[in-house]
Amino acid sequence: MEQLIAIIEKGQPFFNAIARNKYLKAIRDGFISVIPIIIFSSIFCLVASVPNIWGFYWPDDINNALWKCYNYSMGILAIACAATTAKHFADAQNRDLPKNNQINFISCMCAAIIGFLLLSSDTIATDAASGFNTTYLGSKGLLTAFIAAFVTGIIYKFFIKRNITVKMPEQVPPNISQTFKDIIPFSVCITVFWVFDIVFRAAFGFCFAQGVIQVFQPLFTAADGYIGLAVIYGAMSLFWFVGVHGPSIVEPTIAAALVANMTDNLAAFQAGQHASAVLTQGAQYFVVCMGGTGATLVLVFMFCFLAKSQEMRAVGKAAIVPVCFAVNEPLLFAAPIVLNPVFFVPFVFAPIANIWILKIFIDFLGMNGFMYTLPWTVPGPIGTIMGLGFQPLAFVMLALILVVDFALY
Known part of the structure; x- marks a missing residue:
């Protein structure tokens, strides 16, 4: 037993390095930020579903009202997670940048949300109305949300670190100057996601979020087994x-x-x-x-x-x-x-x-x-x-x- 503990102790620096990994920390902190959404939505889920166990069913109008609140919170979980993960990842990237030349995390969050929507949603149009498919905007889109957040943060760091931005005169107020500074990295992010989405759909016939689920499904299945x-x-x-x-x-x-x-x-x-x-x-x-x-x-x-x-x-x-x-x-x-x-x-x-x-x-x-x-x-x-x-x-x-x-x- 002592030999086993000695071996484990030798690996402690490696474990600590994993714990400090900025990608894992961004996922963890981004996910923690959306836990209130999960808990809040589950209250409505409990109220709507648990009475069914004893044979009680709410009237349709009450049932629909309960599920509406659930769907409009839990149903957009991945959108929120794309934003929060992008924010925490931008904070981690900023630690490697000078204090006077930082990534604007709000702009980064907006770019991650748009990029995620491009990768995960299909347009729905009928004669009566139009909108987009919400299948992968909830928990099914979380992996795509993480990917969108990381790609956004990496692109932003590339341009901000090299000062590839629209520079305004010193007389321009900081908030206006920051807006122009974000134009190039923001535009490149959205263009990258847009082009990738077009190419991916042309090649496979479905959105990237669906492809991610198909790729990782065997891992999810294995993880749900006894050994996993x-x-x-x-x-x-x-x-x-x-x-x-x-x-x-x-x-x-x-x-x-x-x-x-x-x-x-x-x-x-x-x-x-x-x-x-x-x-x-x-x-x-x-x-x-x-x-x-x-x-x-x-x-x-x-x-x-x-x-x-x-x-x-x-x-x-x-x-x-x-x-x-x-x-x-x-x-x-x-x-x-x-x-x-x-x-x-x-x-x-x-x-x-x-x-x-x-x-x-x-x-x-x-x-x-x-x-x-x-x-x-x-x-x-x-x-x-x-x-x-x-x-x-x-x-x-x-x-x-x-x-x-x-x-x-």
Whole structure:
């Protein structure tokens, strides 16, 4: 065990470098910025759908009003994410530029939104009205949104760094001067996206966002399997075990799948089909990370009521409230769990056991996967039951997970 920890410690600089990667950080921070949209829209989703479990259905006008708010928030998630990711990526690019020659992140956000729309939406025109297809403007377009944000930031940096801009006399007010400074990089961005969209559609017959989904679908499918889930959530715990914030590294790489699978589950449930996706945001919050990374909810209660050491009891009492709300740093560093060989096996494998139990219930017992998003600070057992729509099997699964975590720890 000590040799294993020594090997892991040697890799810590590499893990830290990954955590500081500006692309992953931009995805993480951009995604965090749109979480209020996800949570807010899910309130309407819960109100509209959960009563159906008990056979109650809202009148059509109320039901349509509830779903309208959901569709006009969650339905444009990718547009918002293109803007927020572009903003955070521009901030990262600005750290490499002089203070007096920075990228205008507002202009960058606008360019990313337009570029994303060019890559992901088709025009719809009839005799009565015209508009554009919204299929990929929500969670299905997140990967394209990230790509649009990064391409925009790279183009802006290229032109701003080399001062390839429209320069105005010093007498011109700064806000007017900035407008002209943005013209060239903004125009080049939109032209690049526009030309690429024309070429891509001519070659393949569909939009780029659809192509991205087709390319990454096998990866999403593999990630939703037993091995894929074990690798993803085992790595998340392993990073934290060596003191590197695991979710900051792992979550940006699966963010698009987490949200897209939640949306697919909800759509399947509404269509009377089995919501079979396991790799979802709700599963990560309330099954894998029940009580924080490492599934430490059971452990903190064990410290409080079963530990023979007075020191461990004190740690448990101090950490029990934050851990109940999925903030387990006090426990990780006070026990300590980080780099403690005694806790290596349960800390890494309890989350894997939890997600496998969820998958078994979904695959073999017919339980629907997570369909509703709640704030990650909702206590694990409550979030599990609500996120799964109060299904009877969810109570059985929750009890089994708590027993398995107790046995592992």
